[in-house]
Amino acid sequence: xxxxxxxxxxxxxxxxxxxxxxxADFLKFCTLMAAYLGLENSSTxxxxxxxxxxxxxxxxxxxFQECTCCSESFIRSSHPIVADVLLxxxxxxxxxxxxxxxxxQAEEAMKNTMTKYKGEYILCVEGSVPTAADGVYCMIGxxxxxQILEEAAEGAKAVIAWxxxxxxxxxxxxxxxxxxxxxxxxxxxxxxxIKVPGCPPIGEVMAGVIVHVVTFGRLPELDGLGRPKAxxxxxxxxxxxxxxxxxxxxxxxxxxxENAKKGYCLYKVGCKGPSTYNACGVTKWNNGVxxxxxxxxxxxxxxxxxxxxxxxIYERASxxxxxGIESTADTVGKVALGVTVGALAxxxxxxxxxxxxxxxxxxxxxxxSEQELKE
Amino acid sequence: xxxxxxxxxxxxxxxxxxxxxxxxNGKIKDAYSSGTMVRLLxxxxxxxxxxxxWAYVGRVCGVCTSVHxxxxxxxxxxxxxxxxxxxxxxxxxxxxxxxxxxxxVVHFYHLHAMDWVDVVxxxxxxxxxxxxxxxxxSNWPKSSPGYFSDLxxxxxxxxxxxxxxIFSNGYxxxxxxxxxxxxxxIGLAHYLEALExxxxxxxxxxxxxxxxxxxxxLVGGMACAISTDDVSGLNAERLAYVEQLLKQGKEFxxxxxxxxxxxxxxxxxxWGAIGGGLGNxxxxxxxPWNGYRDxxxxxxxxxxxxxxxxxxxxxxDLRKDDEVQEFIDNxxxxxxxxxxxxxxxxxxxxxxxxxxxxxxxxxxxxxxxxLKTPRWKGNAMEVGPLSxxxxxxxxxxxxxxxxxxxxxxxxxxxxxxxxxxxxxTAARGLESTLVAQWGIDFFNQLIDNIKKGDTRMxxxxxxxxxxxxxxxxGVGHAEAPRGALAHWINIEDEKIANYQLVVPTTWNASPRxxxxxxxxxxxxxxDTPIADLKQPVEILRTIxxxxxxxxxxxxxxxxxxxxxxxxxxxxx
Numbered sequence: 021x022x023x024x025x026x027x028x029x030x031x032x033x034x035x036x037x038x039x040x041x042x043x044a045d046f047l048k049f050c051t052l053m054a055a056y057l058g059l060e061n062s063s064t065x066x067x068x069x070x071x072x073x074x075x076x077x078x079x080x081x082x083x084f085q086e087c088t089c090c091s092e093s094f095i096r097s098s099h100p101i102v103a104d105v106l107l108x109x110x111x112x113x114x115x116x117x118x119x120x121x122x123x124x125q126a127e128e129a130m131k132n133t134m135t136k137y138k139g140e141y142i143l144c145v146e147g148s149v150p151t152a153a154d155g156v157y158c159m160i161g162x163x164x165x166x167q168i169l170e171e172a173a174e175g176a177k178a179v180i181a182w183x184x185x186x187x188x189x190x191x192x193x194x195x196x197x198x199x200x201x202x203x204x205x206x207x208x209x210x211x212x213x214i215k216v217p218g219c220p221p222i223g224e225v226m227a228g229v230i231v232h233v234v235t236f237g238r239l240p241e242l243d244g245l246g247r248p249k250a251x252x253x254x255x256x257x258x259x260x261x262x263x264x265x266x267x268x269x270x271x272x273x274x275x276x277x278e279n280a281k282k283g284y285c286l287y288k289v290g291c292k293g294p295s296t297y298n299a300c301g302v303t304k305w306n307n308g309v310x311x312x313x314x315x316x317x318x319x320x321x322x323x324x325x326x327x328x329x330x331x332x333i334y335e336r337a338s339x340x341x342x343x344g345i346e347s348t349a350d351t352v353g354k355v356a357l358g359v360t361v362g363a364l365a366x367x368x369x370x371x372x373x374x375x376x377x378x379x380x381x382x383x384x385x386x387x388x389s390e391q392e393l394k395e
Numbered sequence: 396x397x398x399x400x401x402x403x404x405x406x407x408x409x410x411x412x413x414x415x416x417x418x419x420n421g422k423i424k425d426a427y428s429s430g431t432m433v434r435l436l437x438x439x440x441x442x443x444x445x446x447x448x449w450a451y452v453g454r455v456c457g458v459c460t461s462v463h464x465x466x467x468x469x470x471x472x473x474x475x476x477x478x479x480x481x482x483x484x485x486x487x488x489x490x491x492x493x494x495x496x497x498x499x500v501v502h503f504y505h506l507h508a509m510d511w512v513d514v515v516x517x518x519x520x521x522x523x524x525x526x527x528x529x530x531x532x533s534n535w536p537k538s539s540p541g542y543f544s545d546l547x548x549x550x551x552x553x554x555x556x557x558x559x560x561i562f563s564n565g566y567x568x569x570x571x572x573x574x575x576x577x578x579x580x581i582g583l584a585h586y587l588e589a590l591e592x593x594x595x596x597x598x599x600x601x602x603x604x605x606x607x608x609x610x611x612x613l614v615g616g617m618a619c620a621i622s623t624d625d626v627s628g629l630n631a632e633r634l635a636y637v638e639q640l641l642k643q644g645k646e647f648x649x650x651x652x653x654x655x656x657x658x659x660x661x662x663x664x665x666w667g668a669i670g671g672g673l674g675n676x677x678x679x680x681x682x683p684w685n686g687y688r689d690x691x692x693x694x695x696x697x698x699x700x701x702x703x704x705x706x707x708x709x710x711x712d713l714r715k716d717d718e719v720q721e722f723i724d725n726x727x728x729x730x731x732x733x734x735x736x737x738x739x740x741x742x743x744x745x746x747x748x749x750x751x752x753x754x755x756x757x758x759x760x761x762x763x764x765x766l767k768t769p770r771w772k773g774n775a776m777e778v779g780p781l782s783x784x785x786x787x788x789x790x791x792x793x794x795x796x797x798x799x800x801x802x803x804x805x806x807x808x809x810x811x812x813x814x815x816x817x818x819x820t821a822a823r824g825l826e827s828t829l830v831a832q833w834g835i836d837f838f839n840q841l842i843d844n845i846k847k848g849d850t851r852m853x854x855x856x857x858x859x860x861x862x863x864x865x866x867x868x869g870v871g872h873a874e875a876p877r878g879a880l881a882h883w884i885n886i887e888d889e890k891i892a893n894y895q896l897v898v899p900t901t902w903n904a905s906p907r908x909x910x911x912x913x914x915x916x917x918x919x920x921x922d923t924p925i926a927d928l929k930q931p932v933e934i935l936r937t938i939x940x941x942x943x944x945x946x947x948x949x950x951x952x953x954x955x956x957x958x959x960x961x962x963x964x965x966x967x
Contacts, residue, residue, distance in 0.1 A: 075558065076560070084432075085432060086457075087455060087457040088456070089456075089460060090457070091457075092458055096594040096597065097594070101591055101594075103591060106560060107549065110560070111560040116407075117409075117506075118407070119406050119407070120406075120514070120562050120563070120564070120565030121563060123402040123403055123931075125930075126404055128564055129564045154751070154752075157432065157433045157747075158411065158431070158432040158433075159432070160411055160431065161403045162403065162753050162754040162755060163752055167752070167753065191436065191451055192435070195439065198435040199435055201434070220457060274855040275613060275618055275855055276616060276853035281621070281625060306606070309636075310605055311605055312606055313605070314605065315604060315611065315618065316605075316617075316619045316620050316628070317618035317619075328439075332444045332446075332447055333444070333446070334444075334446060334447070
């Protein structure tokens, strides 16, 4: 070992060198990381700087009213793999799912980080907070989740709300929300909260958010609802490979019918892709293997606020004829779902108008690149 | 004079569990298990579409993901008298097998291993000796001295950094850790390998169900159409992917999980006489080979064993009024009447009577948990891998006898060692080897069916609610990784009138009943030796051997506090 007596935490560059990589390798890694994060070349220097100088980012990860699907999804991440995140990128000092210590020793570990890294640690929250009955519907170590959240948030640099529970309350907040399950941004004042909704969010998206914070020491750019733009700015519908069938009016009429076998659009059997902002159509799930629509089931909008109360799962949503790929959550806002008769025909007209423009644009692009090839 | 100690939070589990234990003369005299979180999902389910229920109750648990959804679609199909196509049954079975492989491996390495493996001690291991040892117990290729030496350096640097992360404040160096440094190093290496492996096997869910955690299910079958001639359906590429994942999963279980389990167990044989507990075991059975309704075709047979008497296996009937009942004598609920209630007739209203937080101790002379107390014919029952393996063994199933007898011989322990903390942990591994093979068998049957021209995946004939009876009762059951699970549904006028779940961790972790009969956790903790009151790693060993899953304990009441009906959800 290089120097067994060094008491300070190693930087990423040191970690790299220790693993036998050169500085050139390290720079290459940073470039890749920057590319992964969708950054301009000029940002690479920033990545290099960040990863050369910082000890691992301290993280406290709390669990309240939840089912642990977010933690499970996080460990499914393929890039980066979670062993590398845990050993090289962050210091996960409190996690009821993974930590060795229990009881007093676990509480002490959390306290140590809150004191030693005041103002520096990231607080991740999985689960909603029940505020009914003075908070007794969720207690850990004899304290209510309300109290624990308040204490842990005080010295946090930023807060990440994992999943739909922490972002919008999810299933326990569905009507009539008997425990007053509350998303955390409603309970925290003066703290930046990054919402990463989904039930659960995609593993690579979760790891991507962490990598962003580690690398830049700042939060990713968020949309008007507090979600990272990188993953929540496009509708599932607009990134869906079955979209052409929707535009052509070819639909699955019932599960396992001939149209289902042909992979037609699932809109008529309840797909909520047209009103759902998530990365499922692009990033897909579990290292890009599939996503709900590809496996024959409609999207039911698990990353949208109040999705449990936005109509039944197999009920046809409105067709959103006027909105195309250029719309974002900020401009569309929340459009109520409901069955609209005749909307499909209207949509076809709108689509054709818009498509003409799109096709023209693409044709131009195609010709240009053809020209480039000839030159 | 006894001393009360508290472990809260119990970590490396799903959900929120608190254990209070009275220690006298270095042993646990009595212990109390309390679930401290509730979500009240049943009130949310009331009035909703029964075809949607699987998605709601799927969110009970994301660790044993898929099992509640499976149980839910079975309950609705039972109520509406729907028989699903054989291919859908096979796909559900294959997903079930993948879930077991994932859940059991993650439990062993990430939730349980640190009770037995001293991570810090692994730094003292000799990589060359570690390599020799690893190669003597398995053909797993990652076993060179260089591999272990690199890992040791990586962990050494990690420890030196002073930022111990998930390993902070562990009970490292505790006298209860008995493994040689080399075995600790193998355990640590495989902790990290299993963390990488586990993200692969779940892709079986992603292919059939679109995502994991929380893959999609469907009342009437599955949504993943078979279409050998289209890129969007289950075609040769998708099926080959599934087959490869199942084979790789089996390989990891056989070459890593089982050799590690046996190696570690051989140093902790004393735990074959600790943590036995109730001696009553129950399984509902699962993995139908010939349709869900043909219970005789289940790969996991159903039955109940009382007082460790494996010469007799009794039948369990989930529909009978006097078999499965739930009590609330020590739970934070209230009933109108007294006694236990069958889930179809259950009633309850939440009533927290515990101390006002923040508090140091619960008053365990009164109600002390959000879990209700289920009983089978009045008996407290243990559910889970040990129960399944014992029922299979007691019923004389060859596959069970083979793996159990081999393990007992290899470890040189008597059959009574099964009734213990070690037995529970071993049974989980043994059934993993069975399930890994069954997954491949089910896959081959699916291929056979498709070859013969059967491509049906869903029966949509009863998806239209106008074809349903005005009233219908249904029950669905499954053997979740953590044990016997059942959902009871009451459909009225096309809507859910009542939905109730009695889940494995409710059986195991519930508070004692009115007669003072303790449930499985509390029984298993009694007489456990505790070497250091401040570091009760022994409590974690026994509690983790059950693989707790306390997702929620849910009961129904309306805003006026008037009873409507209830469900109880806890764990998977």
